[in-house]
Amino acid sequence: MNSLLYALLAFFQKSMYVLGLETSCDETGVAIYHSEKGLINHLLYSQIDMHSEYGGVVPELASRDHIRKLVPLIKQCMNEAGLTSRDIGGIAYTAGPGLMGALLVGAATANSLAWAWRKPAIAVHHMEGHLLAPMLENNPPSxxxxxxxxxxxxxxxxxxxxxxxxxxxxxxxxxxxxxxxxxxxxxxxxxxxxxxxxxxxxxxxxxxxxxxxxxxxxxxxxxxxxxxxxxxxxxxxxxxxxxxxxxxxxxxxxxxxxxxxxxxxxxxxxxxxxxxxxxxxxxxxxxxxxxxxxxxxxxxxxxxxxPRPEFCTDNGAMIAYAGCQRLIADQHQGSVILARARWPIEELPPV
Incomplete structure (x- = not known):
């Protein structure tokens, strides 16, 4: 009986929806990825129009805009997918590298949701997200x-x-x-x-x-x-x-x-x-x-x-995918809010 219970627990741990949040710079990305079904939904809001007036990204304005857009995008993404907080197995967020203020918005939001929903939060390296983005395609590399x-x-x-x-x-x-x-x-x-x-x-x-x-x-x-x-x-x-x-x-x-x-x-x-x-x-x-x-x-x-053009730019889908792989391997941060403006990719632990 115990062996059957452990097998069921292992199955459900590996079959899950992961919410991904991307706020490293001037795009607010939210996505939901399922470990077996693949990408369920993704939304992206770009701040280009706001920053174009200044000829480049203004970090303080970027952070404020993430605060305004992130939670509404999360609600919209989950509503369109027909999911509730009970369905989510974990929340992945971009922890770095990137603009510190922008990173903190995503990190604080992800950890707040993790605490409220009693789910694990997973800090994702931004460049690992890009590196794994082609895995979202029908013919991924091995x-x-x-x-x-x-x-x-x-x-x-x-x-x-x-x-x-x-x-x-x-x-x-x-x-x-x-x-x-x-x-x-x-x-x-x-x-x-x-x-x-x-x-x-x-x-x-x-x-x-x-x-x-x-x-x-x-x-x-x-x-x-x-x-x-x-x-x-x-x-x-x-x-x-x-x-x-x-x-x-x-x-x-x-x-x-x-x-x-x-x-x-x-x-x-x-x-x-x-x-x-x-x-x-x-x-x-x-x-x-x-x-x-x-x-x-x-x-x-x-x-x-x-990756397809929409996944070349910063996006939540790649963060949800990378976070899902690490959550399956039981890698998450507990209650620690992690944000690193600089973060060497070689420091990441293997899965």
Whole structure:
């Protein structure tokens, strides 16, 4: 009788709904993931319109907006899924890295719900969420694989042997790829967010300039985009700065970033002898970067995986998924409210 009871308890522990909350920067994401049924529902509210007036994210305004939007989004997400607090097995939240004030909104909300509903709270690493986002697709990658994580705040290459089994191979020594896109867009007089606007401008460009591919003429897997940003500024100053000049410069910059990422990923695939590449994070939605990496992977006879565009940006679905995997492994924080502006991904425990 006892063995049957334990088997039932183990089954119900692994069959659960997890509520995921994402508040690391300027998007409020809420999602519900089921360990067996997959993604049930997800909602996302973007603060782009609010921050565009200032040309970038204002941390205090971001935090206040998360406070206003998070609880209504939770209610809406659960109502649309037809679920109540009794159905939820745990609450996952982004604990870092990110803006401290914004992180604290999600952490405090998640832990308050966990206390009120008598459920566990699970602190999720933001970049682990991005890394696992392709697992939400119908054809997810299997371990081990190489991961390129490219976002506004991070550019890193990670060897992934399993959930929590991460080896950092290389990272940006200064500006991340997304940050370089935004700063270059600002030089070109484009609005916020700069990355998508620069990519749109580059479509009208002609291959008139060839910009350097930074740190590809030396061994290693680290990245540096600050020099490319300076090179772009100098090129802009040396032209008449007509609309066509700006489009040509945008194209040259985007091509340089895409080829730099491809060169580094090719080097990492050969070094690790892995045959699968996962590309995730906000910048992975860029079509030129996707095409460049896909062509490289094909030549290297490696499979490549991208999350769908809606899961490239910050979202609650990836947090719910990552939290669910850790909750199944009985990993949670108890009553500790965890928020870390900086958090090395290699510190995470294995599942």
């Amino acid at each position: 371990f081990p694989f190489l991961a390129l994580l490219i976002s506004g705040g991070h550019t890193m290459l990670v060897e992934v042997k399993g959930i929590g089994r991460y080896h950092l191979l290389g990272e940006s020594l200064d500006d991340a790829a997304g940050e370089a896109f935004d700063k270059t867009a600002k030089m070109l007089g484009l609005g916020y967010p700069g990355g998508p606007k620069l990519s749109e401008l580059a479509k009208r460009g002609t291959p008139r300039f060839k910009f350097p591919r930074p740190m590809t003429d030396r061994p290693g897997l680290d990245f540096s985009f600050s020099g490319l940003k300076t090179y772009t500024m100098n090129a802009l100053h040396d032209t008449a700065q007509s609309d066509q000049d700006k489009a040509d410069i945008a194209l040259a910059f985007q091509t340089a970033v895409a080829e730099t990422l491809s060169i580094k990923c090719k080097r990492a695939l050969q070094q690790t002898r892995l045959d699968k590449l996962v590309v995730a994070g906000g910048v992975s939605a860029n079509s030129v970067i996707r095409q460049s990496l896909t062509e490289m992977a094909d030549k290297e006879q490696a499979l490549i995986y991208f």
